[in-house]
Amino acid sequence: MIFQNNFTVRTTGRGMTDITGRIEEIVQQSVLRTGLCHVFIQHTSASLVLCENADPAVRGDLETFMGRLVKDGDPIFRHDTEGRDDMSAHIRSILTDSSLNLPISNGSLALGTWQGVYLYEHRTSPHDRHILVTVFGK
Amino acid sequence: MIFQNNFTVRTTGRGMTDITGRIEEIVQQSVLRTGLCHVFIQHTSASLVLCENADPAVRGDLETFMGRLVKDGDPIFRHDTEGRDDMSAHIRSILTDSSLNLPISNGSLALGTWQGVYLYEHRTSPHDRHILVTVFGK
């Protein structure tokens, strides 16, 4: 059995949005018991991460780290069509993930206790981000 | 339904090669309508990336960034059997991706408008790189 669904997230600019619940809903719709859930973001300046979900400081520290590692407006960048955060957003996306594969067991996402699924917006302004979810199994 | 095929790319040294068309061909061969396409590179010094496909400067900037982040011949590296670009190629591969999972909808890759699939050669000399594609769905 294979099942696809999609949703759009309106981000509020750079930062992480928890989408674990949205994905679990699609797993429930599929009524599969055992399988995999593939989550795909159809963009190159926003990405997906599995991140610790208990302490918001973890997401804050990740953002601080990424902001230092990949500097907006770095003078080595030639591509700046959409501004100082354009090229840095592409690199941040590549260093994290455009898709995640999550196991399904007993009819639910089989995540670890502290794992949450986050959409990570890398542009500083709000964007509509399209997520395509493919669930398969039995 | 599950279907496997493979192809080899002769790279011209460090840099990115667009393989989106090669992968779409395999999806077409499979005649699947809904599913996933798994692309796997059987090497540890070349990798795969989903990257912006409109402005070549994006790939240039990504390469400049990676070259600064992971320095060839970094004195901290002990492994240099195949030269100054040997260990840096392994690290670049790990920071990017060895496999990609791409959704298939309506019989085609369901990529975003600006997403291209690239083989990223990290060695400075040309290599033959083997890609194994597994397509499944209905």
Next chain:
Amino acid sequence: MIFQNNFTVRTTGRGMTDITGRIEEIVQQSVLRTGLCHVFIQHTSASLVLCENADPAVRGDLETFMGRLVKDGDPIFRHDTEGRDDMSAHIRSILTDSSLNLPISNGSLALGTWQGVYLYEHRTSPHDRHILVTVFGK
């Protein structure tokens, strides 16, 4: 056909453990000939990597590189509930992989000659790490 199994690895602190054999065993149990093997780690401070498997210096150099890129106890980190290696472990996990998808051909993992599958422990103390493997195909 879809098949799930799991195992736990007791790590000895920061570093890499080869789990290729454990995963190949599960592929053999499944008796599948063609498909994919999804390996998932249910933690956010340990991860998975596909890495060169011939020269142990490669894993040593990767660790040296990661230790310099993501500093334990970096003063920019606010999250330090479990110590100086807590936040750095989360970032190292995100820069590497929480899951791997490996192709199966002719009844075995279709890895390249030099590719090994490693559990990468990022905490300095030993931990029990749970791995969930989902194999599917025909």
